[in-house]
Each structure stands twice: as structure tokens, then as C-alpha cells.
Amino acid sequence: MRKIYYLLFFISAIAFAQKGKLSGQVSGSGAPIPAVTVSVPELSILIAADENGNYQINNIPYGTYKVTFSFIGFETQKKKVTINKPATVLNIQLKESNTALDEVVITGTMREVRRADSPVPVEIITPKLFKKNPTTSLFEAVGMVNGVQPQLNCNVCNTGDIHINGMEGPYTLILIDGMPIVSALSTVYGLNGIPNSLVERIEVVKGPASSLYGSEAMGGIINVITKNPDRAPVISADSFLTSWGELSVDVGGKFTAGKATSLIGVNYFNYNSRIDNNGDNFTDMTLQNRVSIFNKWNFERKNNRVASLGARYVYEDRWGGEMNWGKQWRGSDSIYGESIYTKRLEVIGLYQLPFSESIFTQFSYNYHNQNSWYGNTPYMADQHVGFLQTYWDKPIGDNHTLLLGASMRYTVYDDNTPATASADGTDNKPNETPLPGLFIQDEWKLNEKHKLLGGYRFDYDKNHGGVHSPRVAYKFAPNTNNTIRASFGTGFRVVNLFTEDHAALTGAREVIIAEELDPERSYNANLNYVLKVPTDSFFLNFDITGFYTYFTNKIVGDFDSDPNKIIYDNLRGHAISQGVSLNVDATFTFPLKIMAGISYMDVFQKEENETGRLERIQQLHAPKWSGNFIGTYKLPNNYSVDVTGNWYGPMRLPILPNDYRPEYSPWFCITNIQFTKKFDYGLEIYTGMKNIFDFVPKDPIIRPFDPFDKYTDVNNPNGYTFDPSYNYASLQGRRVFIGMRYNLF
Amino acid sequence: MKKAQANKTTSIKRIICLCFLLLFPVIGIAQTDKTQKSYTTSFESLSDSINLNPKPILIKIYADWCAVCKIQDKKIEKDTAIQKLLSEKVYYLTLNAESKETIVFNSKSYSYKPNGTKSGHHELATLLTYGSSEYPYWVLLSPDYKEMGSYSGLLNEEQLKKVLSSIK
Numbered sequence: 072m073r074k075i076y077y078l079l080f081f082i083s084a085i086a087f088a089q090k091g092k093l094s095g096q097v098s099g100s101g102a103p104i105p106a107v108t109v110s111v112p113e114l115s116i117l118i119a120a121d122e123n124g125n126y127q128i129n130n131i132p133y134g135t136y137k138v139t140f141s142f143i144g145f146e147t148q149k150k151k152v153t154i155n156k157p158a159t160v161l162n163i164q165l166k167e168s169n170t171a172l173d174e175v176v177i178t179g180t181m182r183e184v185r186r187a188d189s190p191v192p193v194e195i196i197t198p199k200l201f202k203k204n205p206t207t208s209l210f211e212a213v214g215m216v217n218g219v220q221p222q223l224n225c226n227v228c229n230t231g232d233i234h235i236n237g238m239e240g241p242y243t244l245i246l247i248d249g250m251p252i253v254s255a256l257s258t259v260y261g262l263n264g265i266p267n268s269l270v271e272r273i274e275v276v277k278g279p280a281s282s283l284y285g286s287e288a289m290g291g292i293i294n295v296i297t298k299n300p301d302r303a304p305v306i307s308a309d310s311f312l313t314s315w316g317e318l319s320v321d322v323g324g325k326f327t328a329g330k331a332t333s334l335i336g337v338n339y340f341n342y343n344s345r346i347d348n349n350g351d352n353f354t355d356m357t358l359q360n361r362v363s364i365f366n367k368w369n370f371e372r373k374n375n376r377v378a379s380l381g382a383r384y385v386y387e388d389r390w391g392g393e394m395n396w397g398k399q400w401r402g403s404d405s406i407y408g409e410s411i412y413t414k415r416l417e418v419i420g421l422y423q424l425p426f427s428e429s430i431f432t433q434f435s436y437n438y439h440n441q442n443s444w445y446g447n448t449p450y451m452a453d454q455h456v457g458f459l460q461t462y463w464d465k466p467i468g469d470n471h472t473l474l475l476g477a478s479m480r481y482t483v484y485d486d487n488t489p490a491t492a493s494a495d496g497t498d499n500k501p502n503e504t505p506l507p508g509l510f511i512q513d514e515w516k517l518n519e520k521h522k523l524l525g526g527y528r529f530d531y532d533k534n535h536g537g538v539h540s541p542r543v544a545y546k547f548a549p550n551t552n553n554t555i556r557a558s559f560g561t562g563f564r565v566v567n568l569f570t571e572d573h574a575a576l577t578g579a580r581e582v583i584i585a586e587e588l589d590p591e592r593s594y595n596a597n598l599n600y601v602l603k604v605p606t607d608s609f610f611l612n613f614d615i616t617g618f619y620t621y622f623t624n625k626i627v628g629d630f631d632s633d634p635n636k637i638i639y640d641n642l643r644g645h646a647i648s649q650g651v652s653l654n655v656d657a658t659f660t661f662p663l664k665i666m667a668g669i670s671y672m673d674v675f676q677k678e679e680n681e682t683g684r685l686e687r688i689q690q691l692h693a694p695k696w697s698g699n700f701i702g703t704y705k706l707p708n709n710y711s712v713d714v715t716g717n718w719y720g721p722m723r724l725p726i727l728p729n730d731y732r733p734e735y736s737p738w739f740c741i742t743n744i745q746f747t748k749k750f751d752y753g754l755e756i757y758t759g760m761k762n763i764f765d766f767v768p769k770d771p772i773i774r775p776f777d778p779f780d781k782y783t784d785v786n787n788p789n790g791y792t793f794d795p796s797y798n799y800a801s802l803q804g805r806r807v808f809i810g811m812r813y814n815l816f
Numbered sequence: 817m818k819k820a821q822a823n824k825t826t827s828i829k830r831i832i833c834l835c836f837l838l839l840f841p842v843i844g845i846a847q848t849d850k851t852q853k854s855y856t857t858s859f860e861s862l863s864d865s866i867n868l869n870p871k872p873i874l875i876k877i878y879a880d881w882c883a884v885c886k887i888q889d890k891k892i893e894k895d896t897a898i899q900k901l902l903s904e905k906v907y908y909l910t911l912n913a914e915s916k917e918t919i920v921f922n923s924k925s926y927s928y929k930p931n932g933t934k935s936g937h938h939e940l941a942t943l944l945t946y947g948s949s950e951y952p953y954w955v956l957l958s959p960d961y962k963e964m965g966s967y968s969g970l971l972n973e974e975q976l977k978k979v980l981s982s983i984k
Binding site: 106107108110117118119139141142147185375603605606607608609610612656658660816 | 883958
């Protein structure tokens with residue numbers, strides 16, 4: 072039929088030799104509208120205007136036609152036009168349709184949190200999530216993920232670690248591009264100064280992952296994937312200021328030099344207000360001045376092969392303490408302050424070898440230097456970590472993906488404590504840990520519905536000998552809406568002389584590592600079910616995980632048995648982290664998006680007491696119930712509102728004997744709200760309020776008036792000593808913020 | 817001691833029970849796998865079809881993780897009038913923006929372009945969306961593969977009908 076139509080048109084075109092041209096511009100609201108559909112039904116003509124709204128139809132036989140201009144969001148216009156001369160101009164103004172004016176376009180953009188396709192349960196978090204509640208560091212930002220809890224351990228210096236499913240920070244391995252470069256010493260402040268403009272996405276595995284990543288991946292991993300300069304915006308900026316005087320500036324840009332693309336960025340954070348709202352004469356939040364510079368290069372190579380090289384440098388000066396502290400009191404015992412200078416340098420690289428097979432070499436080096444005084448106790452430490460890894464990604468047939476690799480991690484750690492000195496205390500003896508490993512993994516696609524993954528890793532440590540880490544994971548997806556993952560994984564951690572109890576270490580001590588010292592180990596079983604419920608008016612995504620992890624062989628340094636020795640030995644007993652977590656994600660046909668998570672977990676240790684019996688000890692800072700929520704509503708004219716929050720049930724806290732403070736924290740919720748207005752050309756202004764219900768914990772410091780324990784025998788019947796470790800939430804109360812983002816593509 | 821042991825066992829049991837309970841909906845909700853719908857055209861057959869019967873091409877670009885795209889699909893699946901319009905007015909194709917398959921389109925071959933080790937985009941999707949990753953992304957092409965219009969976002973039933981009906 073249509074062919075006949077064209078044919079007829081062709082014949083008529085020949086018959087009427089006289090033809091004219093129709094052209095013009097389509098605009099609306101004062102600006103040209105690109106890609107408007109222009110149609111002449113009688114002639115079977117359907118074209119689109121170009122990006123400037125211009126259109127042109129040639130060879131129209133003389134006559135009168137109805138021309139239709141239509142575009143989504145605008146009222147369709149029909150015009151009668153008579154073609155009786157060679158060129159006719161018809162400019163059109165389209166009116167925005169009323170329905171469109173109040174309508175917000177619903178699009179699916181990068182999901183904030185999603186699950187990787189792999190049988191291993193991996194959650195992928197995009198920076199979009201973190202924009203819903205702007206934070207000054209990645210450390211704070213990861214708290215928006217259900218089951219991940221950034222925990223401050225000190226109310227003066229704001230040292231923190233990241234707990235996954237209730238386990239302490241040393242059991243969380245933090246990786247950058249899959250490389251373990253934020254470990255031991257650097258975990259304390261290493262996550263500060265990773266700028267948002269460098270982050271492509273973050274992958275979180277809750278549960279051990281040593282079969283791929285080796286030592287320290289015992290409780291979970293956080294893998295920061297850096298941006299590919301090719302896909303980064305030409306210029307990006309994100310900066311905000313809070314009513315507490317926190318200023319965060321993040322600027323990035325890219326340029327091309329020959330076959331290389333370079334991404335360069337600067338991140339600056341400054342907080343210099345001495346605020347003491349609880350009146351204990353101590354700063355409520357640690358004052359900080361931090362600058363971080365990074366540069367990443369991507370090299371274009373033959374056959375899409377990958378090569379990249381990046382470097383990052385961080386300098387931070389932070390202090391907390393008595394309100395009248397100044398640099399001149401650093402290390403003195405008259406006015407208490409904790410002052411920490413951190414210098415950190417990282418180099419990371421990835422190179423795909425020039426073979427037809429996919430073989431990659433990754434390397435990294437980082438240097439971390441901490442120069443600190445906690446009151447009158449100095450702590451000076453250096454850490455070097457070198458890492459080299461080569462792996463071969465080999466698909467075999469259609470159904471197997473084999474990963475075969477070898478890695479070497481070399482850690483040198485040195486501090487001013489007897490832990491890294493010779494037995495007589497006269498010579499320095501840095502601790503060196505070479506850790507070679509081999510790993511193999513196969514992902515086997517049994518058929519469209521079943522996938523099986525097996526992995527195994529062998530590491531060799533000089534203290535422990537060979538360490539084996541197997542893993543098995545299975546994924547069953549009967550259809551697109553249901554997925555089940557069952558996995559078993561193992562983790563380990565080699566002995567680590569870095570200790571946060573450095574204050575207790577004085578005098579010359581001999582470091583004794585017990586014979587047959589076993590590495591710390593973890594065994595985990597994980598069952599995950601993802602259910603998608605798509606309908607024509609909403610989409611729900613349920614993601615539920617049951618987990619059970621058994622931790623054993625905890626290594627502790629014994630400072631008390633012999634004052635001349637530090638004895639590292641395995642603790643008799645074990646720890647268990649078990650629970651269920653649920654995440655719900657809802658999308659609607661109106662511009663509302665809701666995400667909520669809830670976790671129930673029971674985390675405890677079983678330690679041998681004096682009588683040799685195992686005693687149950689509830690894990691510190693591990694609430695049984697916790698959860699998060701994120702709601703986003705888009706309003707017309709590119710306004711949007713985000714409400715975010717985290718809530719926690721009671722968690723056990725470190726208290727002193729006869730402490731007047733409760734052993735368990737109250738239920739509490741930190742809620743934030745943000746309003747954003749997006750302008751054209753990539754500009755965004757945002758403002759909001761953090762901690763809108765002004766929740767602030769009480770009594771963070773015991774005996775703040777005697778930080779050097781000089782008068783503990785005066786009027787102190789319970790024998791309290793200065794202690795700033797009673798912490799379960801930030802001391803920052805309600806505050807407003809305002810900021811802007813700019814992205815030029 | 818015994819009590820603690822018992823407590824531990826019950827709490828593990830509880831977790832296991834919970835997990836199993838959760839598995840049950842799988843059986844209830846399990847449904848037939850979505851295959852090619854009658855109103856969609858495959859990339860393989862497009863060029864033959866277009867030679868035989870020239871019609872505009874409507875491509876919906878989506879991603880597996882895109883919830884809005886799934887709502888969009890449900891809207892189309894429920895509305896036979898839209899399905900009729902889709903099969904009559906245009907060649908309706910769907911393109912997964914992160915598909916790893918090589919697609920021949922307008923006699924040119926397009927493939928998946930990795931970005932780093934785990935993520936990437938299909939070249940054809942990048943070409944058609946000008947690099948946007950807001951889905952669903954609609955592209956309307958003339959029978960000779962010229963772009964006639966594009967739109968990113970959810971289209972409700974009325975909008976879809978209107979757009980499709982206006983195509984002659």
C-alpha cells in the first residue's frame with residue numbers, strides 16, 4: 072500500500088513539473104526547538120528539524136498542504152500552506168503544552184545502588200547516591216549504605232574505621248581499583264581526601280573476599296573504582312559550605328595530549344571553627360585542613376587495550392582538644408590537644424599486555440606518614456605498601472570465564488613504639504611483610520539460569536606459612552525478576568604490628584611472635600534473594616540477604632604478661648556476626664523514588680575467661696537494629712528534594728568500671744534534607760540541613776577537665792581516668808549547608 | 817552456657833527459616849521468560865523488512881538496571897492499542913545500552929566498548945543517544961536511517977499513542 076503511495080507521489084511529481092521548497096525555523100519559549108517532527112501527510116513526508124530548529128522540505132509540487140509540527144511537551148500545530156513559488160518560508164512558534172509544564176520527565180538514570188551480575192554478592196554504589204547528602208569525605212559517605220557504618224573511635228581526634236555488618240575496621244579491606252592500598256596504618260585517615268570527582272563507582276562486598284583480594288578482606292571490602300578520564304567531564308566542580316564553617320571544594324578537569332587523556336583534580340577541605348556546644352571545653356569536631364591532588368592518565372592503544380597511570384597526594388593537618396589549644400602546646404602536658412599531620416602519596420597503574428589474550432598488570436605504591444601527638448604521647452609512623460599483580464582473564468568456550476593471577480604485596484611499617492625496634496630498644500627494626508599470592512577463579516555459566524563461581528587463593532606469609540582461601544558462589548535466576556545467590560567465602564588477615572594501643576607502649580620491649588601463630592580467619596555463608604516487581608505504574612526491587620560469619624584466631628598483642636615483651640598470639644575463642652538485611656527500592660510513574668534498608672544483626676565474641684570457659688561478649692558499636700532511608704522527589708522546573716537518614720538501635724559502648732554513663736546507646740536517627748535546583752549548561756545549586764532533629768550524644772568525654780590524669784586521686788571515688796572513646800554519633804548537631812556543582816561535558 | 821548455646825542455635829535457625837521463607841515467592845511469581853514480542857523487530861531482520869516495506873524505525877534504548885524502562889515495558893505490554901500502532905506504524909526495536917553483542921545496523925557493525933574492566937557501553941547506543949545514559953531513550957529514524965526525533969524518559973500511554981499516531 073505504502074509503495075503504491077510513494078509510486079503515486081513519484082508519478083504526480085513528474086506530472087507537475089513545478090515544485091517549490093518549504094523551509095523555516097521552529098521555536099518555542101523564545102529559543103529554537105531541535106528535532107521537531109515536521110510532516111506533510113498528503114505527501115507522506117516526515118522529517119525532523121535540525122538542532123537549531125531549522126527544517127527544509129524540497130521538491131514540493133505546487134499546491135496547498137497541511138503541515139504539522141509536533142514535539143513532545145509542546146502543543147501540535149497544523150498550518151495550511153500554499154506552495155506557489157520556488158521558496159516559501161514558514162516560521163513556527165510552538166506553545167508548551169499545559170500538561171507538559173507541570174510534568175516532570177521520568178527517566179531511569181544510573182541507579183544509586185545496584186547489584187553486580189556476578190554470583191558473588193557485590194553492591195555497586197554510584198556517586199549519585201552521595202550527592203543526595205553531600206559529605207566532606209568518602210568515610211562519611213559510605214554510611215549511606217545499609218550495613219556499612221563509619222565509626223568514630225575518638226571524640227578528640229575523630230579517628231574512625233568502617234564497620235561492615237558490625238565487625239571492626241581492620242576487618243574491612245579498602246581497595247582502589249581492586250588494589251589493597253589503604254591498609255593498616257592508612258585505614259585511620261586514608262579514606263579522607265578521595266575526591267568525588269575521581270570516583271566512578273564503589274563496590275561493596277559484605278562478607279570475606281580473600282579468595283580474590285588476599286589478607287584483610289575478612290569482614291568485607293570497599294573497592295573504589297576511579298574514573299576513566301575518557302568519560303569524565305571536561306570541567307567539574309563541586310563545592311559547599313556549612314553553617315559550622317566546613318568548606319569543601321572539589322575541582323576537576325581533563326585535557327587531551329596526543330593519544331593520552333588526563334584527568335586532574337584538587338580536593339580541599341577546611342574546618343577551622345572551635346565549637347564547643349556541650350560545654351566540656353573540648354572541640355566538638357576535630358579541626359581539619361586537607362588538600363588532595365590527583366592526576367590520572369589514560370593512554371589510547373591499539374585494539375582498545377587499556378593503559379592508565381594515576382597519582383594522588385594528600386596532606387592533612389588536624390587537631391582536636393581543649394578550646395584554648397594552640398600549636399605551641401603540641402606535645403606538652405599543660406593544654407591537651409591531639410594533633411595529627413598526615414602525608415600520603417599513591418601511585419596506581421594498569422597495563423594490558425600486548426598479546427591477543429587479555430592479560431593485565433596492575434601496580435601500586437603508596438607511602439603514608441603520620442606525625443602525631445596525643446596529648447603528651449607521640450606517635451610517629453611510616454608505611455610503604457608496594458603491590459604488583461598480573462592476571463589473565465580468559466573466556467573458555469561460551470560458558471567459562473577463567474581468571475588466573477599472581478600478586479605480591481610488600482608492606483614496610485615503622486613507628487616510634489617498641490613494636491618496631493630491636494629488643495634492647497637501641498636499633499630501629501621496621502616490620503616488613505612480603506605477601507606473595509596466587510589465585511584462580513572460574514565463573515561457569517551452566518545455562519541461562521544457572522551460574523557457578525569457584526575461586527581459590529594461596530598466599531604465603533613468613534609467620535603463618537601457606538594460607539588457603541577458597542570460595543564458592545552460585546547464582547540462580549529463573550527469570551529476569553528473580554535472582555538467588557548463595558555463597559560461601561573465606562577471609563584471612565596476617566599478623567599486623569600496627570596497633571592503635573600505641574599509648575600503652577613504653578620502654579624497650581622484645582616483640583615475640585608465638586610459634587605456630589595462625590592467621591586470623593573468617594568463614595562466611597551468605598544467601599541473597601533479589602525480587603523485582605515491575606508493573607505499569609511502579610517498580611519495586613527487594614534485596615534480602617541472610618549472613619553468618621565465623622571469625623577465629625584473633626591475634627592480639629599482649630603487653631601485660633611481661634613488661635619487657637610484646638607477645639603476639641591467637642586469642643582462644645571466636646566471634647560471630649549473623650543477621651539479615653533488607654533493601655527496598657521503589658520507582659513510580661510520578662517523580663518519587665524511595666530506597667530504604669534495614670539490618671538486624673547479632674555480633675558477639677566468645678572469649679575464654681579466667682576459669683577457661685567461653686564467655687559471650689556483645690560486640691562494641693554493633694547495634695542489633697539499624698537502617699537507612701533515602702527519598703527523592705523531583706519537582707517541576709528542575710527542582711528536587713532529597714531526604715536521607717540513618718537510624719540505629721542500642722549499641723554497646725566502651726565504658727569504664729562504675730561508669731555513670733549507660734552501657735548501651737539510645738535509639739537515634741540522623742536525618743538530612745536537601746533541595747536542588749538544576750540549571751541548563753550543567754549548573755546545580757543545592758542547599759539543605761543536616762541532622763534536622765539535632766541529635767547529639769551526651770557525655771562523650773569523661774573527666775575533660777583533667778586530660779593528663781594529674782588529679783585522679785582528688786575527689787574521684789570511682790577512679791575514673793580521662794577517656795574520649797565513648798562515641799556512637801557525631802557531635803555535630805543541626806547545621807545548614809549551601810553548595811554548587813558544575814559539569815561541563 | 818547451655819542456654820547461650822541454645823540461644824545461638826535458635827537465632828541461626830531463625831535466620832535460616834527467614835531465608836527459606838523468602839525463597840517461596842520465587843515459585844509463586846516465577847513467570848515465563850520474556851522473549852521477542854510480536855510487535856518488536858530484531859536488528860537482524862530490520863534491513864530485509866525495511867527493503868520490503870519502508871517504515872520509520874523506533875528504537876527504545878534501555879539498560880538492565882533501569883527501573884523506569886521496566887515500567888515502560890509493562891505499559892506497552894498491557895495496551896494492545898499501542899502494540900498495534902507499534903507494529904503498524906514503525907519498526908519497533910529495543911536496544912540494551914550495555915549489550916555485549918555485535919549489532920549490524922544500516923550496514924555498519926557496532927560492538928560493545930568496554931570502559932575499564934567491568935563496565936561499558938554499546939557503540940550503537942552511544943551513537944544514538946549522543947552519550948546520554950538516561951533511559952528509556954527513544955529515537956525515531958526515517959526508513960533511510962535519518963534521525964527524525966528523540967526523547968529520553970518515560971512515555972505514558974497517551975503520549976505514546978499520540979507520537980505513534982502522528983507518524984504517517
